[in-house]
Amino acid sequence: MALHGAHVMEWQPSSAPNPVLYLSPAAVLQEGKAIRGGIPICWPWFNARPGGQPGPSHGVARSQFWDLVSVTEDADGVTFVMSLVHESLKATATLALGDKLTVSLESENLGEESVKLSGALHTYLKIDEITMITVGGLAGREYLDTVGTPTRRTQDGPVVFEGELDRIFDHSGMIRVDDPGLDRVLQIEKEGSPSTVVWNPWAEKAAGLADLPDDAFKGFACVEAAIANEAAVELPPGATHRLGTTVSVAS
Numbered sequence: 001m002a003l004h005g006a007h008v009m010e011w012q013p014s015s016a017p018n019p020v021l022y023l024s025p026a027a028v029l030q031e032g033k034a035i036r037g038g039i040p041i042c043w044p045w046f047n048a049r050p051g052g053q054p055g056p057s058h059g060v061a062r063s064q065f066w067d068l069v070s071v072t073e074d075a076d077g078v079t080f081v082m083s084l085v086h087e088s089l090k091a092t093a094t095l096a097l098g099d100k101l102t103v104s105l106e107s108e109n110l111g112e113e114s115v116k117l118s119g120a121l122h123t124y125l126k127i128d129e130i131t132m133i134t135v136g137g138l139a140g141r142e143y144l145d146t147v148g149t150p151t152r153r154t155q156d157g158p159v160v161f162e163g164e165l166d167r168i169f170d171h172s173g174m175i176r177v178d179d180p181g182l183d184r185v186l187q188i189e190k191e192g193s194p195s196t197v198v199w200n201p202w203a204e205k206a207a208g209l210a211d212l213p214d215d216a217f218k219g220f221a222c223v224e225a226a227i228a229n230e231a232a233v234e235l236p237p238g239a240t241h242r243l244g245t246t247v248s249v250a251s
């Protein structure tokens with residue numbers, strides 16, 4: 001765990017022989033930077049700040065220290081609660097680590113004007129080999145393909161990886177990642193998330209990321225519980241929204 005970004009860096013349930021999350025060995029732990037791997041919290045916007053306003057890609061939350069509110073432990077595991085205020089928005093992240101991993105992000109509008117909210121729980125899943133996995137649960141869904149000129153398409157069958165892949169799906173259901181190399185299926189459940197983002201940078205983009213070894217793209221896939229683009233949530237004064245993801249090893 002890191003207070004920096006309210007970031008789950010690593011997680012491996014005691015029943016699993018392998019870590020579930022991918023963490024880059026070149027990740028930089030420094031205020032103002034995002035940690036590469038684990039579950040970065042992108043908040044309160046996804047990608048570029050809306051309205052052409054200046055601000056870092058994927059929001060401010062992942063590169064700042066959060067306040068620790070509480071840590072509790074029971075038979076199911078450990079739960080951390082952390083909070084952060086940005087302008088009129090307050091984020092409260094509840095990170096529950098046990099046999100399952102749940103990240104739940106509540107956003108509250110403390111201000112007097114309505115705010116547009118987007119974001120993502122940008123989960124890096126550790127896998128054996130990118131070309132061998134499939135991502136299920138998205139067949140027949142429309143998505144925005146953001147590789148090259150952004151184009152809307154419909155997903156045909158499970159997602160497979162044959163090159164750079166960056167898709168924003170209209171999707172609020174469950175995802176399964178089949179990984180024959182690690183002999184497991186990962187299940188990703190979502191809450192309050194109208195968009196699912198699936199991302200792998202592939203070789204060329206990975207080579208341009210200083211905090212990721214060049215061939216590391218083969219060993220992870222991002223499946224993100226997101227609120228992206230037109231799916232941004234309108235948050236009136238006093239209103240709250242909960243964005244959540246639960247990751248588990250299904251078999």
Ligand SMILES: O=P(O)(O)OC[C@H]1O[C@H](O)[C@H](O)[C@@H](O)[C@@H]1O
Nearest residue numbers: 034057058166167197198199222
């Ligand atoms: O490198 P980062 O700022 O962490 O962004 C990593 C990636 O995040 C998301 O998956 C976006 O869909 C990608 O377009 C982006 O490249």
